[in-house]
Amino acid sequence: MKRSAAIVSTAIACVGMLLTGCQKSSNSGTQNQSKITVVENTPVDSLDPAVAYQESAIVTVANTTEGLYTMDAHDKPQFGLASKVKTSNHGLTKTFTIREDAKWSNGDPVTANDFVFGWRRFSDPKNASPYNFELGAAGIKNADAITLGKKPTSDLGVRATGPKTLVVELDHPVPFLSRILAFAPFAPVNQKYFEKTGKKFGQDSSHVIATGPYKIKDWKLGDNTVQLVKNPKYWDAKNVKVKEIKLDVITDPEKAAIAFENGNADYVRLSGQLVSKYHKDKNFVDEISNFNHYLIFNMKEPGINNANLRKAISVSLNRKEITTHILKDGSVPVHSMVMRKLGKNPKTGKDFADESTTNLSQYSPADAKKYWNKAKSETKLRSFTLLYDDSDPSYSNVAAYIKAQVEKNLPGMKVNLQQVSKKTRLDKMAKSNFDAGISRWAPDYGDISAVLNMYVTGNASNYAKWSDPEYDRLIAQANKETDLSKRYQLLLKANNILVDSAACPPLYQAGAPVLRRTNIKDMPMHISGVPLVFKYVYIK
Incomplete structure (x- = not known):
């Protein structure tokens, strides 16, 4: 992503409880009653997986529209909507089985055709996806010729042989395939829903549905806040600990740090003089960026x-x-x-x-x-x-x-x-x-x-x-x-x-030094792909 980043310290007291910015419900104190606010420095440009470009958009799409794989808190690929994969034809054919319990947030089952439709849109030069070269990097058959407009999208090496069976054909074996397929643009797209919403698809929270651990609430293009709430229809919802993730766009690093100090943000990146100002703070984490x-x-x-x-x-x-x-x-x-x-x-x-x-x-x-x-x-x-x-x-x-x-x-x-x-x-x-x-x-x-x-x-x-x-x-x-x-x-x-x-x-x-509340766990900055994955995050 290609890609950018911007994310950032003082505890506040409330009803005798130290909140430290991660707002746990005072009446239950459980991990499921929680909210984390993350600062980004660019607004979401689209929630259409094929055209989303800014980091805030990539983070949002990846956490709401899960693909075949996702990345865990240790930067290892794990199955997402796929439950297994079979390799054949000397590594040139991958047959994925889609989880039986995988559903869209509107209740529709996730099907193999959702991936076929989504990836064909991703490859279509008419959509001018900023990341369409990754289809070729993934080795998917005919991808390069399609993105250059030399072949039709129907020639892309992906097909559904059953409601839950997705066959991916490769031009050559790719040792990092699971990692690249975890990237946001490889998300599925529900064709029926897409055709119903038309040009409004991905432009606001009323015209997008989710397959991931979170879904989007009350957002429209141009907003500086994105609210992600736990998706009850997600196949692994029981293991999603944080109920709400709020992405706030604050372009000024000093204002972002002030938001952290005031308890209005829980994770912000630092730059320049702010690093020396906060480097002894207990919430300071010295990370290297991607x-x-x-x-x-x-x-x-x-x-x-x-x-x-x-x-x-x-x-x-x-x-x-x-x-x-x-x-x-x-x-x-x-x-x-x-x-x-x-x-x-x-x-x-x-x-x-x-x-x-x-x-x-x-x-x-x-x-x-x-x-x-x-x-x-x-x-x-x-x-x-x-x-x-x-x-x-x-x-x-x-x-x-x-x-x-x-x-x-x-x-x-x-x-x-x-x-x-x-x-x-x-x-x-x-x-x-x-x-x-x-x-x-x-x-x-x-x-x-x-x-x-x-x-x-x-x-x-x-x-x-x-x-x-x-x-x-x-x-x-x-x-x-x-x-x-x-x-x-x-x-x-x-x-x-x-x-x-x-x-x-x-x-x-x-460098990517951040101010991150000390009680936020398993939310590392990933060196590649989607910078922040919220599925595994919890508040201690």
């Missing part, structure tokens, strides 16, 4: 496409200085395209992020001078514009640092700064209407390929428009390799090629 931040260069721009110039810029940046002196929020420097905790060496257990062998993201003024001298003889470019958005207050300071470092280490190069809205930045990057920009990415499923697949030639998320035949070959080979150790080495080689190109130099993995 977002890597990058400096993206537009390979279509003459001059910017000069490899020596890009390398000079990359090694002119001291990533440790960015995280220690500018961000000061637990962010860490990165030297790999892939964030920490996403993948490990199957033989040694070493983190993939620590195994990159390239030096192109290491600070070296001497190397910057060397590359710059070469670039000056190859291109006449002496200025470029650095694009960044206003979705994170720290971006202005990071951009100013990049400007200062480049102009200091590359004498004669001028950097202009341009701040725009996030929507405008994404639009400019998608249309290749930029020189260089600060961007970020979070994996939508728990595998290294969730990041590296983006940079294959022609991928819609490859904003750099970078292309390398050897890289494409390695990724294609890795996607079909069933030997995990061989696959890992292929992905590592591809990662190093990309970092060495300096087309999209990695900068830092953002």
